[in-house]
Amino acid sequence: MDIFNEIKKKLSHEFIDIIEWLDSSNDTIVHRFERYQNEIKNNAKLIVREGQTAVFVNEGQLADVFTPGTYTLNTKNLPILTTLKGWKYGFDSPFKAEVYFVNTRLFTDEKWGTKSPFMLSDNRFGLVEIRAYGTYSFRISDPGKFVVNVVGTDGNFTxxxxxxxxxxxxVTRFTDTVGEANLPIELYAANTTELSDTCQEVMKPEFDRVGIELEKFYIENVSMPEELKKEIFEYSRLDKLDMVKLSQFKAAKAMEAAAKNEGGTAGAGMGMGMGFALAQQMGNLMNAPSNQTAPPPSAQSAVPPPIPGQVLYYYVVNSQQNGPVSIEKLRELFASRTINKDSLVWKQGMQNWQPLKDVEELKSFLGGNTPPPLPTA
Known part of the structure; x- marks a missing residue:
């Protein structure tokens, strides 16, 4: 009799009667309850702690899902598994099923980043390469869907x-979102919050599809090559400058440098004259309001003196005055069809605007000129 009791006692220990998982790690998302080929005993106790969900899988099919609490496993608490097993009137024998414990707490400070630069098109700088990185947080919102679609048969999913x-x-959704935002490249760093929120909304459906809730998404930095940064800084400075006054200032500096390079008494006299011209130009530059544009030239209007030996022209494009530019620059504008033979031009000494074709020294732009006949002997 004692032998039979020992055998019965030994067999009873082969059946599992308490199913639980004590998480001793900080990164485990799914843990499969190991049975080592032992079967789950009828009326066994299932303990699901806060922050956990227990998922039963039968031969690859999702069965019952248990939220936090203590359960007695029988046909009442296993309705789907009962159907899959074909238990119509209850069961008394042990059964086999895979049990996965899913960690449903919030996982924070997860890192993401672009492994290599990706290309974006900017209206001013063309194709540019940028990198980005940040963090995100998530939790498992649908344990059953997550186990079936992502975990599979992995016994310890981290x-x-x-x-x-x-x-x-x-990275794919981030690249698409940033490209569709069509922001100027220099504004990415100033709009990371708005871009983060937009990316989160775009990615949520993709995460939900596999049972994950994207709680937060952050873009911490958007970087670009140093050469591009320098170009952006230069562009931003030029965009704030009065280009007419800038050209006047550079012309004055060039005159000053030329005077210093001249030698002898003649050079000193020229330097003195240029010094007076420079003083006059700088006085006009400093006294002019910073937001005032150059007035249209006319017979009565005052214009800055041209560089000695160089004639400067103003021209009209789309009813807007432009210039002054040199004759070489004017030739380039004509060649690129920015202006044409009927475009109005003006230089110092002309009383009125005239079409380019009527200005004697500009007729060479039109082509087809032939030299006059040689004088007869």
Whole structure:
């Protein structure tokens, strides 16, 4: 009799009667309850703690899902598994089923980033390369869907594995969102909050599809090559400058440098004259309001003196005055069809605007000129 009791006692220990998981890690998302080929005993106790969900899978099919609490496993608490097993009137024998414990707490400070630069098109700088990185937080919102679609038969699924699964999705959706935003390249850093919120809304459906809730998404930095940064800084400065006054200032500096390079008494006299001209130009430059544009030239209007030996022209494009430019620059504008033979031009000494074709020294732009006949002997 004692032998039979020992056998009965030994067999009873082969059946599992308490199913629980004590998480001793900080990164485990899914843990499969190991049975080592032992079966789950009828009326066994299932303990699901706060921040956990227990998922029963039968031969690859999702069965019952248990939220936090303590349960007695029988046909009442296993309705789907009962149907899959074909238990019509209850069961008394042990059964086999895979049990997955899913960690449903919030996983924070997960890293993402672009492994290599990606290309964006900017209206002013053309194709540019940028990189980006940041963090995100998530939780498992649908444990059953997550186990079936992502975990599979993995017995210990960690946050590292889910990050590897999600990183490519994040980078792809981030690239698409930034491209569709069509922001000037220099405004990305100033709009990371708005871009983060937009990316989160775009990515949410993709995460939900596999049972993950994207809680927060942050873009911490958008970087670009140093050469592009320098171009952007220069562009921003030029955009704030009065280009007419800038050209006057550079012309005055060139005159000053030329005077210093002249030698002898003649050079000193020229330097003195240029010094007076420079003083006059700088006085006009400093006294003029910073937001005032150059007035249209006329017979009565005062214009700055041209560089000695160089004639400067003003021209009209789309009813707007432009210039002054040199004759070489005017020739380039004509060649690029920015202006044509009927475009109005003006230089110092002319009383009125005239079409380019009527200005003697500009007729060479039109082509087809032939030299006059040689004088007869």
């Amino acid at each position: 946050s590292y594995e889910v990050n590897e699964h999600l990183k490519s999705l994040i």
